[in-house]
Amino acid sequence: xxxEQDEVDRIVGAWSAERPDLDFSPMEVLSRxxxxxxxLDRARRDAFRRTEIEPWEWDVLxxxxxxxxxxxxxxxxxxxxTLVSSGTMTNxxxxxxxxxxxxxxADPDDRRGALVxxxxxxxxxxxxxxxxxxxxESDLLGGMTSSxxxxxxxxxxxxxxxxxxxx
Numbered sequence: 001x002x003x004e005q006d007e008v009d010r011i012v013g014a015w016s017a018e019r020p021d022l023d024f025s026p027m028e029v030l031s032r033x034x035x036x037x038x039x040l041d042r043a044r045r046d047a048f049r050r051t052e053i054e055p056w057e058w059d060v061l062x063x064x065x066x067x068x069x070x071x072x073x074x075x076x077x078x079x080x081x082t083l084v085s086s087g088t089m090t091n092x093x094x095x096x097x098x099x100x101x102x103x104x105x106a107d108p109d110d111r112r113g114a115l116v117x118x119x120x121x122x123x124x125x126x127x128x129x130x131x132x133x134x135x136x137e138s139d140l141l142g143g144m145t146s147s148x149x150x151x152x153x154x155x156x157x158x159x160x161x162x163x164x165x166x167x
Contacts, residue, residue: 008032039140047132051125053101059084060092061101061126064118071118074107078116101125 008031012024048058063081064071073081079089093116096102101122107113118126141149 006032008035036140040137043136043140044133047136048129050132051129053125053129056092057096057101058126058129060089060096060116061118061122062130064102064116065123065126065130071123072115074113074115096122 008028011031012028015022015024015027044058045055048055053061059082060078063078064073067073067077075086075089075093078093079086082089084092093102093104097104101119103117103119105115105117107115144152
């Protein structure tokens, strides 16, 4: 693998020649992460397009699906999982309801509250999307062994914990 070269190697090499006083090792990692992000974004958009959902719809529908049967969450719980504003979430729920992908009902345990439930059509779409997404992500990692994928996942988790505050 050491003989493999990519565009990042060329960029870092050029910078190293111009600025030998700097350590470009962070760029070697994060420029590759950035480039992979573009490939992942394209694969995700394609998976969602093929199931006729938008990326923002995926965020809400997948949160409901992951909640398990009866696939229901409060708007507040959806806010916590999607990290959008209250007004944005209200708009998203309304638009998903218009498309028949979710239902909204009163919360029987909280007269002022509401519950958002995934419809059968919403579940069909999100299940198709996750299947296509996993296939696409597997293709992106196809050049790596399972062991390398696990090691890379562990290293990226280690890095992300410092940002997400879960450590």
